[in-house]
Amino acid sequence: MIASGGRLAAAITVAASAAYIVVLTSGFALVKAGVLSTPFGEGATAHVVLGVLSIAFLVVALVVATVVVTNAFTLVTATRLRDIALRRLLGASARTERRRILREGARLSLAASGVGLLVGAAGVVGLTIAAAAHREPGQALAITDVVDPSIVLPLIALQGCVVLAAWRGSAAVVSADPATALGAAIVTESGGDGDRRIGWAARLLLATGLILLGLSVLGGALTPLAAFVGVAGGTVLAAGILASATGILPRFLRLIARILPRRGPAAIARATLAEHPARTARAALAITIGVSIVTMFAVASASTNLSLRLMYAGTPLEDSATSVIDDVLGIVGVLVAMIVLIAAVGLATSVALGTRLRGREIAARRVLGQSRRHAVISVVLETVVICATATLAGLLLGAVLGWVGAQSVLGSALPWKMVVPAIPVSLVAVLAAGTLLVAVASAVMPVRFVMTDSPIRAFARA
Amino acid sequence: MTNTPPLPADGSSTLRPSPSVVARATDVVRVFGSGDTAVRAVAGITASFRRGEMTAIVGPSGSGKSTMMHLLAGLDTPSSGTIELDGQLIARLSDDHLAALRHERMGFVFQSFNLLPGLTALENIRLPESLGARQRSRDDVWERELIARLDIGRVLHRRPHELSGGQQQRIAIARALAHRPAVVFADEPTGNLDLATGDIVLRLLSELVVDSGCGVILVTHDPRAASRADRVLALRDGRVVAELGRANATDISALMLADAHDHSDASLRTP
Numbered sequence: 148m149i150a151s152g153g154r155l156a157a158a159i160t161v162a163a164s165a166a167y168i169v170v171l172t173s174g175f176a177l178v179k180a181g182v183l184s185t186p187f188g189e190g191a192t193a194h195v196v197l198g199v200l201s202i203a204f205l206v207v208a209l210v211v212a213t214v215v216v217t218n219a220f221t222l223v224t225a226t227r228l229r230d231i232a233l234r235r236l237l238g239a240s241a242r243t244e245r246r247r248i249l250r251e252g253a254r255l256s257l258a259a260s261g262v263g264l265l266v267g268a269a270g271v272v273g274l275t276i277a278a279a280a281h282r283e284p285g286q287a288l289a290i291t292d293v294v295d296p297s298i299v300l301p302l303i304a305l306q307g308c309v310v311l312a313a314w315r316g317s318a319a320v321v322s323a324d325p326a327t328a329l330g331a332a333i334v335t336e337s338g339g340d341g342d343r344r345i346g347w348a349a350r351l352l353l354a355t356g357l358i359l360l361g362l363s364v365l366g367g368a369l370t371p372l373a374a375f376v377g378v379a380g381g382t383v384l385a386a387g388i389l390a391s392a393t394g395i396l397p398r399f400l401r402l403i404a405r406i407l408p409r410r411g412p413a414a415i416a417r418a419t420l421a422e423h424p425a426r427t428a429r430a431a432l433a434i435t436i437g438v439s440i441v442t443m444f445a446v447a448s449a450s451t452n453l454s455l456r457l458m459y460a461g462t463p464l465e466d467s468a469t470s471v472i473d474d475v476l477g478i479v480g481v482l483v484a485m486i487v488l489i490a491a492v493g494l495a496t497s498v499a500l501g502t503r504l505r506g507r508e509i510a511a512r513r514v515l516g517q518s519r520r521h522a523v524i525s526v527v528l529e530t531v532v533i534c535a536t537a538t539l540a541g542l543l544l545g546a547v548l549g550w551v552g553a554q555s556v557l558g559s560a561l562p563w564k565m566v567v568p569a570i571p572v573s574l575v576a577v578l579a580a581g582t583l584l585v586a587v588a589s590a591v592m593p594v595r596f597v598m599t600d601s602p603i604r605a606f607a608r609a
Numbered sequence: 610m611t612n613t614p615p616l617p618a619d620g621s622s623t624l625r626p627s628p629s630v631v632a633r634a635t636d637v638v639r640v641f642g643s644g645d646t647a648v649r650a651v652a653g654i655t656a657s658f659r660r661g662e663m664t665a666i667v668g669p670s671g672s673g674k675s676t677m678m679h680l681l682a683g684l685d686t687p688s689s690g691t692i693e694l695d696g697q698l699i700a701r702l703s704d705d706h707l708a709a710l711r712h713e714r715m716g717f718v719f720q721s722f723n724l725l726p727g728l729t730a731l732e733n734i735r736l737p738e739s740l741g742a743r744q745r746s747r748d749d750v751w752e753r754e755l756i757a758r759l760d761i762g763r764v765l766h767r768r769p770h771e772l773s774g775g776q777q778q779r780i781a782i783a784r785a786l787a788h789r790p791a792v793v794f795a796d797e798p799t800g801n802l803d804l805a806t807g808d809i810v811l812r813l814l815s816e817l818v819v820d821s822g823c824g825v826i827l828v829t830h831d832p833r834a835a836s837r838a839d840r841v842l843a844l845r846d847g848r849v850v851a852e853l854g855r856a857n858a859t860d861i862s863a864l865m866l867a868d869a870h871d872h873s874d875a876s877l878r879t880p
Contacts, residue, residue, distance in 0.1 A: 414739045421727055511723040514684065515784075516712025517740040518705045 153222035165263025215493035220316025252313025349391035356384025367558030377555035416528035434537035437490030442545025534586035637690035652847035665838035716785030720800040775806035832862035
C-alpha cells in the first residue's frame with residue numbers, strides 16, 4: 148500500500164509539474180503579449196524581467212519535482228527492499244534491480260507527463276478565454292501568443308529530472324543484502340554518520356552560489372541582465388543546499404531542539420531527532436523548499452511593489468506599472484500554489500516513509516515500557532520541531548533570495564539603484580499557522596499508528 | 610471471585626503469591642479469529658516461573674510459545690484464564706498500567722537486539738530510564754557491575770552499528786537488567802548470533818539471573834539454547850506437552866522430535 152502510495156506521489160508530482168510547465172510558458176507568453184501593448188513594451192527591462200521570471204520558475208519547479216520524486220522513489224525502494232533482497236538472493240544483480248526501477252520511473256514519467264500536459268492545456272484554454280474577455284475589442288489574440296514551441300525543452304528536462312530522481316531514490320537497492328531474504332537478519336538502516344559531513348562538492352556549490360548572488364546584487368544596480376547571474380546563483384545555491392541538506396539541517400535541528408527539556412518524552416524526541424539526520428532532513432527539506440519559495444516571491448513582489456510605487460509616485464504611470472505587476476503576480480500566485488502542492492506531496496511521502504521506518508522503534512520503546520500518551524507526545528514534539536526548523540530555514544533563505552531577485556532585476560531601473568527590502572508581516576503569521584497545521588497533519592499518521600497498534604503487531608509487520 | 614475486585618493501585622496483591630513465584634499463568638487460552646477460522650494459539654496453559662531461575666519455553670513454530678510470552682509480558686490479552694506478574698493480575702490492567710509495569714518490573718531481550726541506532730551503547734542502556742511516566746532512578750553500583758561482568762566497558766561510547774552481534778546483545782542484556790526487574794523476557798536471544806557467541810550470551814544471562822534474583826523466561830526453538838535453562842517447558846499446539854529440569858541439548862531435541870511424532874499421530878486420529 149505504501150509502495151503504491153510512493154508511486155502515486157511520484158505520478159502526481161510529475162503530472163503537476165508538466166501541467167505547471169504548460170501553464171507557465173503560456174501564461175508568460177500571454178503576459179508578454181499584454182505588456183507589449185503598454186508603455187512598458189518598448190523598454191528592454193520588461194522583456195528581461197519576464198524572461199528571467201519564467202526561467203526562475205522553471206528551475207524552481209524542476210528542482211522541487213526532483214526532490215519530491217527522489218523522496219517518492221526512496222519510499223518505493225524502502226518498501227520493496229525485502230522483495231529486492233529475495234531477487235538478489237535468487238541471482239539478480241544490483242544493476243538489473245536498479246535498472247528495473249529506472250525503467251519504471253521513465254514509464255511513469257512519460258505517462259504522468261501526458262496527463263499533466265492535458266490538464267495544463269485545459270488550464271491554458273481557460274486562461275486564454277479569461278484574457279480575451281479582458282482585452283479591448285480589436286486586439287486579437289494570436290495562437291502564437293499562447294503556444295510557445297520552446298515548451299518542449301522544459302518537458303524534456305522534466306523527464307531527465309525524473310530519471311535522475313529515480314536513480315538517486317533507488318540507491319538503497321545496492322545495500323539490499325540478499326541475506327535479509329532468508330528472514331534471519333533484520334533490515335536495518337546504515338548508520339548516518341557519513342551523511343552528516345558536508346562534501347567538498349556541496350561546499351563548492353554553496354560558495355559559488357553565494358558569490359554569484361553577491362555579484363547579481365551589485366550588478367543589479369547597473370543592468371537588469373544581472374538577473375541571469377542571480378538565477379544561476381540561486382540555482383547553484385539551491386543545488387548546494389540540496390546536496391548538503393543532510394549535513395546542514397540536522398545542525399539547525401539540534402540548535403532548535405535545545406529548547407526541549409532533557410527529561411521525559413521530550414528527551415526521547417531529542418534523541419530520535421538526532422538519530423536519523425538523513426531521514427529528518429528529507430522530511431524537513433520539502434517544507435523548507437515550499438516555505439522559501441512562498442517567501443521568496445512574497446518578498447520579491449512586496450519589495451518590487453514598494454520600490455516601483457516609490458519611483459512612480461505621483462506620475463500617471465503609477466497605476467499602469469502596478470497593473471502589469473498585478474498581472475504577473477496573478478500568474479505567479481497560481482504557479483506558487485502549484486509548487487506548494489508539489490512540496491506538500493513531498494512532505495506526505497517523507498512522513499509516510501518516516502513512520503514506516505520508525506514503526507519498529509516506536510514499538511520497541513512501547514515494549515520497553517513507554518506509555519501510549521508519552522509515545523504520542525514524543526512523536527508530536529518531533530514533528531513540531533522538524534516543521535518549525537524547516538519553516539525558519541525556509542523563511543531566512545526565501546527572504547534573502549527574494550530580495551536578491553528583486554534587486555538584480557529592478558535595481559538599475561530605480562533612481563537610487565537599490566530595491567527597498569519589504570517583508571510582508573502577514574506572511575510570517577500565515578506561515579507560522581501553516582507550519583503548525585502541517586506539523587499536526589503530518590503527526591496524524593504516526594500518532595494513529597501509536598494509538599491503534601499493539602506493540603507486538605507493529606513488530607510483526609515492521 | 611464473586612465481584613470484580615478493585616485494582617490494587619500500589620502493586621500489592623490480593624492473591625498473596627508465594628514470594629518465589631514471579632509469573633504465573635492459570636488456564637490461559639488465547640484464540641485468534643473466530644468461527645471456523647479460529648485458531649487456538651494457546652489452548653489452556655498453567656505454569657509458574659520462579660525467581661532466580663531461567664525457564665525455557667521450547668517448541669516448533671506455531672506451538673504458541675511466542676504468543677505465550679506476549680501474554681505473560683502483558684503485550685497481549687488472554688481470551689480466558691489469568692496471568693499474574695510479580696503479584697499483580699495483569700488481565701484487567703489498562704494499557705498505561707501495563708506500560709508502567711513493563712517499565713518497572715520487566716526487562717526485554719530481543720532476537721534482533723532492537724538497540725536505537727542513533728544512541729551510543731551507554732545511552733541505549735540508560736534509555737528506559739526516561740521512557741516511563743516516572744523518571745527511573747539509576748543504580749550506579751549495579752550498572753557498573755553489569756558493565757564489568759558483561760565486558761562492555763570498552764564499547765560504551767560506540768554506536769550499535771559499530772558493534773558485533775554479541776556485543777549488541779550484551780548491551781541489550783545490560784539494558785534489560787539495569788533496573789533490577791522481576792522478570793526478563795528473552796525472545797530467541799541467540800537467533801542472530803553464532804553458536805559460540807550465543808553460548809556466552811546465555812551463560813552471562815543465566816549467571817546474572819541467579820545474582821539479581823529475577824526470573825528469566827527464554828523463548829526459543831534451539832535445543833542448545835534451552836539446555837542453558839534451569840527448567841524446560843515444551844509446547845506443542847498451544848499446550849505444555851512436557852516439563853524437564855536442567856537437560857542437555859540432545860535430550861531436549863529428542864523430546865521435541867518425539868513429541869512431534871506422537872502429536873501428529875494423535876492429531877491424525879482426532880476428527
